[in-house]
Amino acid sequence: MSAPFVIIGAGQAAAQAAVSLRAEGYGGEIVMLGDETHLPYQRPPLSKAFLAGEMSADRLELKAPNFYPDSGIDVRLGTRAVRLLPAEKAVETDGGIRIPYERALIATGTRARALPVPGADLQGVFSIRTIDDVARFRAAAQAGAKLVIVGGGYIGLEVAAKANKMGLDVTVVEGQPRVLARVACEDISRYAAGLQLAHGVRVLTATGVATLTGTDRVSGVELSTGAVLPADLVLSAVGAVPNVELAAEAGLAIENGIKVDAAARTSDPCIFAAGDVASFPSALYGRRIRLESVQNAIDQAKAAAKSMLGGAVAYDPVPWFWSDQYDTKLQIAGLLDGFERTETEGDVAAGRFCVRYFAGERPIAVCSVNDPRSHMLARRALAAPLAQGSAA
Ligand SMILES: Cc1cc2nc3c(=O)[nH]c(=O)nc-3n(C[C@H](O)[C@H](O)[C@H](O)COP(=O)(O)OP(=O)(O)OC[C@H]3O[C@@H](n4cnc5c(N)ncnc54)[C@H](O)[C@@H]3O)c2cc1C
Numbered sequence: 001m002s003a004p005f006v007i008i009g010a011g012q013a014a015a016q017a018a019v020s021l022r023a024e025g026y027g028g029e030i031v032m033l034g035d036e037t038h039l040p041y042q043r044p045p046l047s048k049a050f051l052a053g054e055m056s057a058d059r060l061e062l063k064a065p066n067f068y069p070d071s072g073i074d075v076r077l078g079t080r081a082v083r084l085l086p087a088e089k090a091v092e093t094d095g096g097i098r099i100p101y102e103r104a105l106i107a108t109g110t111r112a113r114a115l116p117v118p119g120a121d122l123q124g125v126f127s128i129r130t131i132d133d134v135a136r137f138r139a140a141a142q143a144g145a146k147l148v149i150v151g152g153g154y155i156g157l158e159v160a161a162k163a164n165k166m167g168l169d170v171t172v173v174e175g176q177p178r179v180l181a182r183v184a185c186e187d188i189s190r191y192a193a194g195l196q197l198a199h200g201v202r203v204l205t206a207t208g209v210a211t212l213t214g215t216d217r218v219s220g221v222e223l224s225t226g227a228v229l230p231a232d233l234v235l236s237a238v239g240a241v242p243n244v245e246l247a248a249e250a251g252l253a254i255e256n257g258i259k260v261d262a263a264a265r266t267s268d269p270c271i272f273a274a275g276d277v278a279s280f281p282s283a284l285y286g287r288r289i290r291l292e293s294v295q296n297a298i299d300q301a302k303a304a305a306k307s308m309l310g311g312a313v314a315y316d317p318v319p320w321f322w323s324d325q326y327d328t329k330l331q332i333a334g335l336l337d338g339f340e341r342t343e344t345e346g347d348v349a350a351g352r353f354c355v356r357y358f359a360g361e362r363p364i365a366v367c368s369v370n371d372p373r374s375h376m377l378a379r380r381a382l383a384a385p386l387a388q389g390s391a392a
Contacts, residue, residue: 002028003100004074005308006091008081008246009107010034012042012297013275013304015062017105018073020305030073031099033091035080038131039065044294046134047158048324052165053138057131081108084250086268103308106247106258106266106273107301110240110292115150119212125234128159137235143167145232148221150209152179154323156237157192160201161325163235171202171229173221178205185342187355188330188367195326240292242277255279257290262314264304272308274300283316284385285335285364293321318382320375331375334365334382346371354378 005021007014010032018030034040041060049055068075076093083092090100112127114120126137141147147163149156152174160170172179178189179196193203208224212234220228242257253259253267257279264272264280275297279290296319303315323330328351339357346353346369354374357365366378 003089003102004029004031005103005105006030006099006101007032007105007107008084008091009109009243009275009277010036010040010075010077011107011109011275012040012062012294013107013109013301014105015040016298016301017107017274017305017308018068018071019063020302021308022071022073024305024309024311026305026309028102031101032068032073032075033079033081033093033099034075034077035094036130036132037078039063039068039075039077041131042294043129044322046128046131047155048162050131051128051134051138051159052162060131081246084246084252084271086250086252086271089270102270104271105264105301105304105308106271106277107275107297108243108246108277110242110276112236113239113241115209115212115236115238117209117211119214119218120236122212122214122218123216124214124218124232125212125236127236128155129240137233140233141166141168142232144169146230147171147233147235148173148229148231149235149237150221151237151239152176152181152193152203152205153183153237153239154180154321156235157196157325158323159235159237160196161199164196164199164201168233170200171204172196173207173209173223173229174203174205175208176205179203183332183336184367185336185339185355185357187342187344187348188369191348191351191369192325192330195328199326240276242290244277247271247273247277255288259288262303262316263307263312264300264315265307272304274304280315284318284382285338289319289335291319293319295320318379320379329370329372331368331372332365333368333375333378334363336365336367339364345374 040062080094112129147168149172211222213220247258258273260278276292282289303313321332336357343356352370354368368375
């Protein structure tokens with residue numbers, strides 16, 4: 001009897017890979033190792049409806065609990081993979097168990113980047129990556145409390161919107177000259193900052209954080225200007241880092257994440273990787289990319305499952321992403337880094353518009369604000385060269 005397929009991680013990509021392995025007809029044993037104590041769940045609501053208590057935990061679950069035993073998927077929660085041994089084709093867990101594998105999939109995702117300032121370990125300083133993080137944050141987030149959010153990216157702004165609704169007094173501090181600076185053009189940044197200001201959230205841009213002050217508990221945020229913002233709670237939202245350590249220690253190639261090819265294969269023929277942790281070659285953008293999105297976790301995991309079974313796949317997606325802030329839905333199709341000019345269409349004042357991004361004459365991305373039709377059309381249009389390429 002051959003060894004199982006072992007999936008390391010129990011998040012979005014892991015769950016999809018298990019589902020897809022069964023859908024592709026794999027009848028062998030599947031073992032899934034997850035270091036959290038929750039069955040695979042979706043993370044986007046953690047900074048949206050779930051944060052505000054508008055959604056219950058069971059609605060986060062990607063599959064009903066009985067799906068896994070019914071499908072013969074052995075999910076081992078609270079179990080961390082601590083060593084990957086490619087030469088022996090085995091994974092070691094923190095409980096000292098050695099599990100042999102026929103094929104392994106690494107789907108370990110990312111973790112919140114630590115805030116690199118003194119005081120970041122004080123009580124009252126949070127990041128939001130897991131259900132348990134949200135539970136801790138919610139327990140401390142009393143109405144009227146002063147919350148300082150460090151980082152004006154998607155997660156920072158989404159939490160600002162919900163915390164504002166929960167009655168907290170919110171300030172966002174962003175080091176770049178504008179919010180969403182790495183992921184959007186000035187029009188979108190201005191719009192997103194304006195939304196926060198209109199709801200009474202303070203937004204400080206081009207402002208660094210020097211220190212978090214307090215004895216045991218955080219009580220203030222000292223800015224690079226020397227000013228101190230009083231704070232009962234601080235949310236660190238300064239990005240994520242891929243969990244590559246297991247792969248790196250096993251000698252797998254790493255390049256901004258675990259390096260995989262278009263078939264989700266790592267540098268070891270029996271080990272695959274998918275989701276936030278993997279970087280892959282994009283023909284569409286002419287370089288290696290690593291995406292942190294639900295779209296990528298699902299689609300790359302589907303590709304990985306096929307590939308693990310020996311099927312031919314060439315994963316080369318049009319990336320897409322969304323963010324909900326107040327009543328605004330922001331949707332992004334494509335990647336906009338490297339854009340040279342933009343065209344804005346629609347009614348910015350009415351909050352329904354889209355921005356098209358071009359590198360030379362080539363469209364590379366579209367950001368839509370409350371304009372789902374433009375988003376869908378953009379996804380199709382951006383995919384057209386890929387479809388032509390595969391037909392050629
Ligand atoms: C607050 C928040 C909001 C988001 N909002 C959006 C959004 O609006 N739209 C969007 O497209 N994307 C959003 N994302 C991103 C999206 O959730 C991720 O891209 C997606 O979850 C990635 O899936 P994954 O399976 O690669 O990783 P994850 O879902 O993070 O799963 C990885 C799992 O592996 C576990 N693990 C790590 N190391 C080990 C180990 N050694 N042994 C065992 N288990 C291990 C981790 O604890 C985790 O449970 C959001 C993310 C967060 C945190």
